Amino acid sequence: SQPMTLDVKLDRSAIEGDLVNPAPFISNPPYRIYGGLVFVPLTGAMMGEINKLSKNHPPLNLVEATQKKEDIRKKGVDEIVVFLMALPTQATLGYAQMSPSIVEKVNGVQVKSFKHLNQLLDLPAPGGTHRIEVTQQPYTMYMSQKEAAKADRFIQMRAVPVLRRD
Numbered sequence: 001s002q003p004m005t006l007d008v009k010l011d012r013s014a015i016e017g018d019l020v021n022p023a024p025f026i027s028n029p030p031y032r033i034y035g036g037l038v039f040v041p042l043t044g045a046m047m048g049e050i051n052k053l054s055k056n057h058p059p060l061n062l063v064e065a066t067q068k069k070e071d072i073r074k075k076g077v078d079e080i081v082v083f084l085m086a087l088p089t090q091a092t093l094g095y096a097q098m099s100p101s102i103v104e105k106v107n108g109v110q111v112k113s114f115k116h117l118n119q120l121l122d123l124p125a126p127g128g129t130h131r132i133e134v135t136q137q138p139y140t141m142y143m144s145q146k147e148a149a150k151a152d153r154f155i156q157m158r159a160v161p162v163l164r165r166d
Contacts, residue, residue, distance in 0.1 A: 030114055033155060033163040034121050035148030036089035037132070037141065039103060041114040042066075042080040050100060061135040065102050079113035083134050083141075087159070089151035091143060101136035118166060 081103040086092035106120035132141040
């Protein structure tokens, strides 16, 4: 790899408020892959990238979340968490169209932050299956812990050796 110089224009308006993490681009951003579902904290840099990729037409649910910070804060949320994408595995069939979307609850518990999401996913799932509620139709994803473990091993062997960076 060779050193590279890039000129970057920062848009401060994309990082207003503390629900959207104001951190600029981070070389090793936090993420969690669970059964092929990829979760990240929402940052100003992430919103900027999503905006670019969507040709300035970002998903309405993300725009609304950044505009309704007070309503979200009243629910006890300290940091918005996004279901960013579904890696192709047997456990994620049908979930790709639900991304990107805000993660609201895991097993009926309001997700307060990225750290909290990780704690909820680390707990034993009721009946062996986590119920993850998001802001995109059909609004609920189900992930068997057994299937998630299989998918995680598959992903680690073939693509992403580290499934979690807090």
